[in-house]
Amino acid sequence: MARILIVEDEENLRELYAEELAESGYEVEKAHNGKDALNLINKKDFDIVLMDIRMPEMDGIETLGKIITMEKKIPVIIYTAYSNYKSNFMTWTADAYLTKSSNLDELKAKIEELLAAKKSQGR
Amino acid sequence: MEKGKIIWSRNLLYWAWKIFIPNLILAIYILSIICFREDVSGSSCLLIIIGMLVYFFVRLYFYYYKIGFFLWNNVQNLREVINEFKKGRFTVNETINNSVNISPVLQDLLGIGKQFDLLLSSQDAELKKFHEIYSNIINSMNSSFIVLDREEKIVYANEGFCKKFHVDQERIIGKSLNSVFYFVNTRLKMGISQILQGNSKEDVILKNVHLMSIHRKSIISDIKISYMKVGDDFQIIVIIDDITDRFSKDYHASILSHLSETLGDETGIETTYYNILVGVTSGSGLGFNRAMLFMVEDDSLKGKMAVGPDSFDEAIEIWNSLGSSDSDLLIQYPMEIKRGELLRRVLDYNVKLSEENIFTNAVKNKERCHIKNAWNDPRVDDTIRHFLEVDEFIVMPMVSSGKAIGIIVADNKYNMTSISQQSIELLAIFAYQAAFLVENYLNLISVKREMKRLEERQEAIVESEKMAAVGRIASHIAHEIRNPLVTMGGYAKRILKNIEGDEVDLGKIEKSADIILKESERLEKILSNVMDFTKPAKYIKEFHNINIIIKDTHRLLKNLLLEKNIQVELNLDENLPEVQCDFNQMKQVLLNLFQNAIDATPSGGNITVSTDFDEKNIYIKVADSGTGIQAEDVEVIFEPFFTTKITGVGLGLANVKKIIKDHRGKIWAKNKDEGGAEFSIRLPIPSLENKINEAKEVF
Numbered sequence: 111m112a113r114i115l116i117v118e119d120e121e122n123l124r125e126l127y128a129e130e131l132a133e134s135g136y137e138v139e140k141a142h143n144g145k146d147a148l149n150l151i152n153k154k155d156f157d158i159v160l161m162d163i164r165m166p167e168m169d170g171i172e173t174l175g176k177i178i179t180m181e182k183k184i185p186v187i188i189y190t191a192y193s194n195y196k197s198n199f200m201t202w203t204a205d206a207y208l209t210k211s212s213n214l215d216e217l218k219a220k221i222e223e224l225l226a227a228k229k230s231q232g233r
Numbered sequence: 234m235e236k237g238k239i240i241w242s243r244n245l246l247y248w249a250w251k252i253f254i255p256n257l258i259l260a261i262y263i264l265s266i267i268c269f270r271e272d273v274s275g276s277s278c279l280l281i282i283i284g285m286l287v288y289f290f291v292r293l294y295f296y297y298y299k300i301g302f303f304l305w306n307n308v309q310n311l312r313e314v315i316n317e318f319k320k321g322r323f324t325v326n327e328t329i330n331n332s333v334n335i336s337p338v339l340q341d342l343l344g345i346g347k348q349f350d351l352l353l354s355s356q357d358a359e360l361k362k363f364h365e366i367y368s369n370i371i372n373s374m375n376s377s378f379i380v381l382d383r384e385e386k387i388v389y390a391n392e393g394f395c396k397k398f399h400v401d402q403e404r405i406i407g408k409s410l411n412s413v414f415y416f417v418n419t420r421l422k423m424g425i426s427q428i429l430q431g432n433s434k435e436d437v438i439l440k441n442v443h444l445m446s447i448h449r450k451s452i453i454s455d456i457k458i459s460y461m462k463v464g465d466d467f468q469i470i471v472i473i474d475d476i477t478d479r480f481s482k483d484y485h486a487s488i489l490s491h492l493s494e495t496l497g498d499e500t501g502i503e504t505t506y507y508n509i510l511v512g513v514t515s516g517s518g519l520g521f522n523r524a525m526l527f528m529v530e531d532d533s534l535k536g537k538m539a540v541g542p543d544s545f546d547e548a549i550e551i552w553n554s555l556g557s558s559d560s561d562l563l564i565q566y567p568m569e570i571k572r573g574e575l576l577r578r579v580l581d582y583n584v585k586l587s588e589e590n591i592f593t594n595a596v597k598n599k600e601r602c603h604i605k606n607a608w609n610d611p612r613v614d615d616t617i618r619h620f621l622e623v624d625e626f627i628v629m630p631m632v633s634s635g636k637a638i639g640i641i642v643a644d645n646k647y648n649m650t651s652i653s654q655q656s657i658e659l660l661a662i663f664a665y666q667a668a669f670l671v672e673n674y675l676n677l678i679s680v681k682r683e684m685k686r687l688e689e690r691q692e693a694i695v696e697s698e699k700m701a702a703v704g705r706i707a708s709h710i711a712h713e714i715r716n717p718l719v720t721m722g723g724y725a726k727r728i729l730k731n732i733e734g735d736e737v738d739l740g741k742i743e744k745s746a747d748i749i750l751k752e753s754e755r756l757e758k759i760l761s762n763v764m765d766f767t768k769p770a771k772y773i774k775e776f777h778n779i780n781i782i783i784k785d786t787h788r789l790l791k792n793l794l795l796e797k798n799i800q801v802e803l804n805l806d807e808n809l810p811e812v813q814c815d816f817n818q819m820k821q822v823l824l825n826l827f828q829n830a831i832d833a834t835p836s837g838g839n840i841t842v843s844t845d846f847d848e849k850n851i852y853i854k855v856a857d858s859g860t861g862i863q864a865e866d867v868e869v870i871f872e873p874f875f876t877t878k879i880t881g882v883g884l885g886l887a888n889v890k891k892i893i894k895d896h897r898g899k900i901w902a903k904n905k906d907e908g909g910a911e912f913s914i915r916l917p918i919p920s921l922e923n924k925i926n927e928a929k930e931v932f
Binding site for chain 2: 120122123126129130164165166167169191192209210211212213214
């Protein structure tokens, strides 16, 4: 079972993702900012990180920079309310960039895609 | 005549008294002696009678000698002398003068007569001399004048008048004014008839009257018409003062100054063209009869304006109308553009510069061209012959900065006088001045147009700055809007899924609904914040606590501050009095100051906002730990379009300053000693004193 880390400062949204993804059959962990997320990543292995950009203490961009320099490669999906954050080149280093939507199908499809890619790479 | 009679009758009495009466008395006396004294002898009687006779003859001789009364030739002489006296002068006949047998009395009389004659003739010489001097004065007078009788026939015209109007004095005497003038000015006619009808015993004074001699020479004059009593009759004296030179000088000066005055007007180039041509025609036949203006536009020569009558009658009407208003203004000229046949024809004129004709050549060569016989001159083509319908005309280029910008064409179609060198020079001067003015005008217009465009651009910039600010804010709040929306949508779907599922978990539905409700409340709040901000700038001054506005603004920017990791410290005085201000405008001010502080502060920095107050004012301070303001910029940061930001336009602080000023406050900035900038705002606390000061300022 694939393990997903959700990094989101807004509680309601975080819960929504967690419940939805759990129902889709993923194992879900939650973090409420970048610092939390890094702590968790250091402790556990995750197949995918789903992360917001604007968060207190450590934002998504900074966190992303730290994740991609790690030894273990984890695919990161930037998932944000901002559409113009695409102009920040740091976000290009993410494996996927999605705008937040109440329709989670797109997100789920992306997760499947990344997982499949990871699997094929692993072989 | 009377005198002669008196002398004659007195002589008769004298003779009667001196000769007959004494002798008669003597005779009566002697005869009475003879008659009443009988004792008188006959011889003594005879002696007495002889004595009487002797006495009688002695007397007779004496009187004869004295006056020669009884000599016939003397009587004749006396008559002649008397006749001379009767005539009132005394040129004594030679025969009397040489007569030997003339009585001493007559001689005396002759002597007196001669004296009298001498006196008279010397007086006559004096009179003649005086008359001569007098006529010399009149003739050499600068003013010209004529004397008219009650039939309006010329009785006298002085030399000045004859010279001025080129007429022969002898030929015009006894004729009417029509023999002197090409047309008799209506105002002059009316002035004369006013005097004739005896409506006015006062002088009639007419200013700036246009007179034209039969040789079609125009003269502008001031005229004085006076009533003059001659015996039982009267005459009219018309004194004409030629003011042509002064008038035309003043006229041109006034037209030129008027031209420069109208330059900045919105009246447009048409009026400027018109004024130029009015100057060339001088409005009243002083200059040319007609003038037309053509301007170079792109590669064509286009007719722009024309001034001048369309017919001879109209010309006379114009010449008559000069100075007819009673205004004290020296110069009056028609300010209404006459849209007649001439102007229509000129406006239709449009010829490519590449075409060769006398007009385009004048532009190309920048040379004037004086045509004296258009119908035979090869330089003039048929189109222009029919266009102008005159023999003689002049084409004058308008040259400014070495470039011909147009031409003025002028002629004397109606009085048909030849174009003098003097008027050509005048036209040249006018064309030069006009070219200069027109070019200035066109420059001014383009500058104005440019300014207007700039103004519009500035407005657009202000608008876009507003839009940018809105966009920035919108981008910051997009996150906040999307988040609750996504949450609400997500949970709504979950509720649906739950209901559609096999087991309905009411607890879960309740939780979802609760979240949706909270999120929608949050959305509403965000929305009202945005609406507050984007409301149009219109001051609604009410009492507000600035602290609340600061907190509101802070809340609006919370996410941005979080994102940049900037700490905000609010040191707000709880007792801060309320001030009269526009909530949204004040919010805008604080948003701007916050935004600037955020922009200037690096991640991890801090911003301090504090409020305090004294008796009269409240103070707001926004300080940051950023880079501060460049020393040389401190003075100019509030000026519009000043910016240090790459994407900014520089209206933010200018707008802030304006709002604060509109609230009777003041804003200033400085660098803190410990680094970073500090913006301070002072706003007045409403008080009776402040109100009074405010009222004072209004009045």
